[in-house]
Amino acid sequence: MNKRIEAIQEQLREAGADGWLLYDHHGRDPIAYRVLDWEMPASVSRRWYYWVPAEGEPIGLASRIEPHNLDSLAGTKRHYSSWREQREELASILSGAEKIAMQYSPNCMIPYVSLVDGGTIDLVRSLGKEVVSSAALVQHFEARWTDAQFEMHQEAGRRVDSILDEAFELIGARIRSAGEVFELEIAEFIRARFQEKGLAPASGPTVAVNENSGDPHYHPDEERNSPIKADDFVLIDLWGKLAERDAVYYDITWTGCCSAQPTDKVQQVFEAVTGARDHALAFINDAVKAERNPKGFEADDAARQYLDQAGWGERFVHRLGHSIGYEIHGNGANLDNFETHDDRPLVAGTCFSIEPGVYLPEFGVRSEIDCWVSAEGAQATGRVQREIVRIQV
Numbered sequence: 001m002n003k004r005i006e007a008i009q010e011q012l013r014e015a016g017a018d019g020w021l022l023y024d025h026h027g028r029d030p031i032a033y034r035v036l037d038w039e040m041p042a043s044v045s046r047r048w049y050y051w052v053p054a055e056g057e058p059i060g061l062a063s064r065i066e067p068h069n070l071d072s073l074a075g076t077k078r079h080y081s082s083w084r085e086q087r088e089e090l091a092s093i094l095s096g097a098e099k100i101a102m103q104y105s106p107n108c109m110i111p112y113v114s115l116v117d118g119g120t121i122d123l124v125r126s127l128g129k130e131v132v133s134s135a136a137l138v139q140h141f142e143a144r145w146t147d148a149q150f151e152m153h154q155e156a157g158r159r160v161d162s163i164l165d166e167a168f169e170l171i172g173a174r175i176r177s178a179g180e181v182f183e184l185e186i187a188e189f190i191r192a193r194f195q196e197k198g199l200a201p202a203s204g205p206t207v208a209v210n211e212n213s214g215d216p217h218y219h220p221d222e223e224r225n226s227p228i229k230a231d232d233f234v235l236i237d238l239w240g241k242l243a244e245r246d247a248v249y250y251d252i253t254w255t256g257c258c259s260a261q262p263t264d265k266v267q268q269v270f271e272a273v274t275g276a277r278d279h280a281l282a283f284i285n286d287a288v289k290a291e292r293n294p295k296g297f298e299a300d301d302a303a304r305q306y307l308d309q310a311g312w313g314e315r316f317v318h319r320l321g322h323s324i325g326y327e328i329h330g331n332g333a334n335l336d337n338f339e340t341h342d343d344r345p346l347v348a349g350t351c352f353s354i355e356p357g358v359y360l361p362e363f364g365v366r367s368e369i370d371c372w373v374s375a376e377g378a379q380a381t382g383r384v385q386r387e388i389v390r391i392q393v
Contacts, residue, residue, distance in 0.1 A: 018097035019053040143332025144349035183220035205238035214364035253368035256389030293345035297337035
């Protein structure tokens, strides 16, 4: 038995599940391959199953058309041809088990994990089995970073932070020389600097002026591209990771004003948003120090209640934060009791964004940090914005 299977079985016993049924068809579930530390076969045109029991040897089930797809995995292998034989073999493999973990989330509350199709869930249930979510198991194997990954995250942060500073400086320089600069020019500058500094962005960045910053997912392009001028308000959201194997993302949002002082309303909203951010971080840190791992939805509630009391709660229209990993939206717990209800605990070795926002017709403020949880507490991994950036124009 290899160490990965032993680790999975240990987590299954802790979770009280009888086993984990991993399954794929046409490469729909990349999580299964990463959990098993297994490269996807060249062709997955037929369904395969891989049963890892809490105790005992794993069993794989593959089509006779692709009989060798599971050969590199531990355990015994079985094969099927017809759908009837597939069902009979699956029933035999799962005999004696009652609680089956799968990439499933009740009511699709954690859509990142809910990757197994409904018909396959129906099939397993028809065998008299209880299907439970593998979300906590996925978090354990997908979302916890190694020390090396944490270091890569911090190095990415240093590079991203410096590019952010350059972007604000470029906005000021272009306004001083030409009276304005377009959002897309700043976005393209950021992308070019990412490439020069060895960073791999997933997409983006967001550069949004005035009313565009009131759209939480605004991105400038050839069709939507507004000028930034003196006295304007600017939001920049950028994310990237080192262009290296196993690197993880760094993701931040900062705001600036093209004047000596922001307007009173902008300042008021900024203070409310950053207050909610700091309140959420303190809530998580205090809970971890008290040896109570808070749930993702609890952190979202804490920030949302803060903004409710500040009078801006109705304008906070997205979750508080998302898991960060190999992908910008990772497979660990999200800080969410708004878009979904994520009841997974925030465990040591994981990282996620904390990014409350208030979005108005004339502008929007979001302040985003990355939060790292260790056994000792929770901390921001990079710089924390305390004041609106004053862009010299």
